[in-house]
Amino acid sequence: MIELRKVSKSYPTTHGWREILRDVNLVVQRGERLGVVGRNGAGKSTLVRLISGAERPTSGSIERSMSVSWPLAFSGGFQPALTGADNLRFICRIYGVDFESRIAFVEEFSELGAYLHEPVGIYSTGMRARLAFAISMVVEFDCYLIDEVIAVGDDVFRGKCDVELFEKRSDRAMILVSHNFRYLRDHCNRFVLIRNGRIEEYDDAEKVRLAYKYMPPDDEDEIQASAPAVGQDARSPLADTTKLRKTA
Amino acid sequence: MRGKAAVTGNLSADSPWRISGRVIGALLLRESLTRYGRNNIGFLWLVVEPMLFTLVVTALWTAMRQIHRSDIPIAAFALTGYSSVLLWRNMPGRCIRALKSNRALLFHRQVRMLDVYLARILLEFVGVTISFIVLGIALWAIEWINSPEDVLAVFFAWMLLAWFGGALALTLGSMSERFNMVEKIWPAVALILFPLSGAAFMVDALPPQAQSILLYLPMLHGVEYLREGFFGSQIHAHFDIAYLIVANTLLTLFGLSQVKRVVLGESNEF
Numbered sequence: 263m264i265e266l267r268k269v270s271k272s273y274p275t276t277h278g279w280r281e282i283l284r285d286v287n288l289v290v291q292r293g294e295r296l297g298v299v300g301r302n303g304a305g306k307s308t309l310v311r312l313i314s315g316a317e318r319p320t321s322g323s324i325e326r327s328m329s330v331s332w333p334l335a336f337s338g339g340f341q342p343a344l345t346g347a348d349n350l351r352f353i354c355r356i357y358g359v360d361f362e363s364r365i366a367f368v369e370e371f372s373e374l375g376a377y378l379h380e381p382v383g384i385y386s387t388g389m390r391a392r393l394a395f396a397i398s399m400v401v402e403f404d405c406y407l408i409d410e411v412i413a414v415g416d417d418v419f420r421g422k423c424d425v426e427l428f429e430k431r432s433d434r435a436m437i438l439v440s441h442n443f444r445y446l447r448d449h450c451n452r453f454v455l456i457r458n459g460r461i462e463e464y465d466d467a468e469k470v471r472l473a474y475k476y477m478p479p480d481d482e483d484e485i486q487a488s489a490p491a492v493g494q495d496a497r498s499p500l501a502d503t504t505k506l507r508k509t510a
Numbered sequence: 511m512r513g514k515a516a517v518t519g520n521l522s523a524d525s526p527w528r529i530s531g532r533v534i535g536a537l538l539l540r541e542s543l544t545r546y547g548r549n550n551i552g553f554l555w556l557v558v559e560p561m562l563f564t565l566v567v568t569a570l571w572t573a574m575r576q577i578h579r580s581d582i583p584i585a586a587f588a589l590t591g592y593s594s595v596l597l598w599r600n601m602p603g604r605c606i607r608a609l610k611s612n613r614a615l616l617f618h619r620q621v622r623m624l625d626v627y628l629a630r631i632l633l634e635f636v637g638v639t640i641s642f643i644v645l646g647i648a649l650w651a652i653e654w655i656n657s658p659e660d661v662l663a664v665f666f667a668w669m670l671l672a673w674f675g676g677a678l679a680l681t682l683g684s685m686s687e688r689f690n691m692v693e694k695i696w697p698a699v700a701l702i703l704f705p706l707s708g709a710a711f712m713v714d715a716l717p718p719q720a721q722s723i724l725l726y727l728p729m730l731h732g733v734e735y736l737r738e739g740f741f742g743s744q745i746h747a748h749f750d751i752a753y754l755i756v757a758n759t760l761l762t763l764f765g766l767s768q769v770k771r772v773v774l775g776e777s778n779e780f
Binding site: 311344 | 524529532533535536539540543544547614616617618619620621773774775
């Protein structure tokens with residue numbers, strides 16, 4: 263289970279703190295497939311990063327009682343000077359997974375062949391994406407975070423990814439971020455829309471699609487904090503958002 | 511542990527220490543591969559660079575020997591001085607702005623910025639230490655220097671200097687992510703500290719007033735201690751080990767507090 267309790271996240275900008283998520287409560291159980299939608303900049307990726315543990319919430323708590331993958335969007339993250347195999351070796355090392363038994367899978371699945379032993383810097387975008395996906399299938403997680411990753415690669419490769427994720431790992435939990443409602447409808451059983459820093463849950467792909475489509479424009483004033491006075495409060499996002507909440 | 515779980519790709523529940531050790535090990539290998547590549551010739555630069563430094567300085571000092579009428583063993587003096595500088599100068603150099611090239615790694619939960627810093631500090635330590643030892647043995651073999659009088663003192667002095675370098679690297683590295691100034695100013699500051707840190711003088715040769723001021727610099731104590739270990743019977747070294755340890759501890763604690771504030775940030779780019 264993953265449980266988010268009153269999770270808020272703010273980032274500093276040149277004109278003050280920007281609150282991306284506010285008081286988000288969310289529970290994801292084993293085996294659940296959660297589809298996440300929202301406008302650009304609504305906080306989808308932020309939510310995924312918080313759940314992955316790559317970042318900490320500004321306030322609130324996140325509990326994980328199952329293993330959670332890194333965000334699979336990840337076509338970057340490779341050291342260009344290193345070969346694909348070196349990058350795989352690095353991932354295997356940090357996750358404590360045996361490298362020798364996984365290299366064959368990655369070589370076959372990524373269709374990179376001999377290129378696996380060439381520097382990633384010379385790869386095409388498609389090759390990188392294939393490597394990224396293959397590497398992320400090397401570690402077995404209870405919950406996979408997938409941030410728009412399936413959009414890459416050709417149809418054949420996408421088909422292979424779907425088999426690997428949704429058939430071979432049909433018992434796992436997944437959190438999918440996408441703008442593709444058909445994709446989410448086919449693979450998810452819960453849907454959330456992120457709007458104004460809050461999440462709204464829908465039990466049906468069509469409902470979330472309509473909610474997204476007829477969403478009123480963002481109420482910017484409600485969500486954005488005003489700039490703190492110069493020299494004041496650069497260290498305390500909380501103080502600022504609390505102030506904001508009172509005035510809101 | 512390479513159990514069955516590891517082979518199937520399942521995650522085993524490891525202690526944080528074990529994870530951290532694994533991560534730092536992986537970062538070390540990644541870093542050295544990236545910097546030096548597979549052909550091991552690049553690694554030689556670690557030794558060649560301080561060797562050039564030392565040779566230049568040794569030549570200069572030998573030429574000026576009559577002016578100074580100094581009895582200190584020049585080669586040993588240069589070796590200890592410049593190797594020490596490399597410790598506290600290169601470690602921060604490698605940690606400043608390290609977030610940029612390591613952003614993507616932080617997307618893996620078990621990789622913390624502290625691990626990135628520690629790996630870089632460790633690699634730098636290994637490089638400079640190897641060069642120090644190799645140079646020492648080489649200079650000893652051609653009889654430019656005598657073997658150290660007190661190897662244990664050399665060891666402790668070297669470790670204390672490395673600790674100082676690491677603590678400084680944590681501090682400057684993490685602060686450089688919040689203050690651009692650090693990146694711009696550090697090279698200039700390092701240049702000023704270079705001669706002041708004892709690379710080119712013995713504290714005993716200075717007027718007492720200058721001594722008391724310069725001895726606020728922690729690394730100066732380390733260098734003097736190092737020389738005490740090397741050729742202590744020929745000089746009068748000024749150092750306070752307790753001062754160096756206290757300074758190192760405070761700097762380490764401050765550095766760690768700053769590392770905690772280095773975060774991924776809003777950008778989605780990695």
